[in-house]
Amino acid sequence: MRKQVYSLLVDNTPGVLSRIAGLFSRRGFSIDSITAGVTADPRFTRITVVASGDERILSQIEKQVRKLEDVLEIKLLNDEEAVYRELILVKIKADATLRPGIIAIADVFRAKIIDVEKESLIIELTGAQSKLDAFLNLLDGYEILELARTGITGLSRGNKDIADAEEILRKRAEENGLD
Template sequence: MAREVISIFVENQSNVLTRIASLFGRRGFNIDSLTVAKTNDPTISRITVAFDGAKTDIHQIMTQTAKLEVVKDIHRLSTMNSLYRELLLLKVACDKTNRSGIIEIVNIYRGKIISLSKDNLIIELTGSPEKIDGLMNMLSCYDILEVCRTGITGMSRDSYDTTDEDEE
């Protein structure tokens, strides 16, 4: 099983997300991350889905998803030729004794403190899933109060290629 990320361009209408998600569920795929937003064309939305699957299963789920009439285009985002990003909002308990240590870690990861009070701070970080995981790991020794992650969104560096990454 390998982590797969696919980008699906769909008609921007009600129930499309439900249809896509239920198709994955019926086929036994657990969606790890799901992001959806309108594209530069307001009639089209982009759905980015991250999930684990075997190579043979990937082809099957992409073929079945492409058959839905609301799907305009679907692409597998290769790990070697795509950029992945996530947004993290993280609330950490702090006081005057540990605040500077937390801020130092956040600065190393190039995060931002977007809210500060006497007893907590809220951190914003955008980056690769590995960068997000790294910050979370470094701050795990502090009292994390709340975590909100957007999930993976991704884009191919080049024009979409119809050849399979394994064939290259």
């Protein structure tokens, strides 16, 4: 079983994320993580889906997602040709005596302390999953009050795969006989 990261460019329409997640649910595919956000062009949303399975399942996921009307483009991202990041926010119980140790760990990972209260700190860290996991492992001796992870998001490196949105829309119109 392996993981595959899919980067989808989709129409920014109401319910698009629900339709994509629904496809996974109906077909019995597992989603490890899913993130979505509007692109530089507000007509489009970039959705990053991480799924696990054997080659047959991962191939089926790609084929089924590609069939969805809202999907303009799908890219399979891999470690060598893409950049992945994930964000975590961690609220840690930290009185004045515990703070220096927690701050030292945060500094090693270049994490940001974004909130300080009398009895807690909130730390923000962005990076690869392995970096975030290593950070959390070092915090093992501290009491984590709350934790939020975004899931992986990613883009392909360079400009070889950059799709011109207007070109994609033009091809779609031609395929549908609307030119």
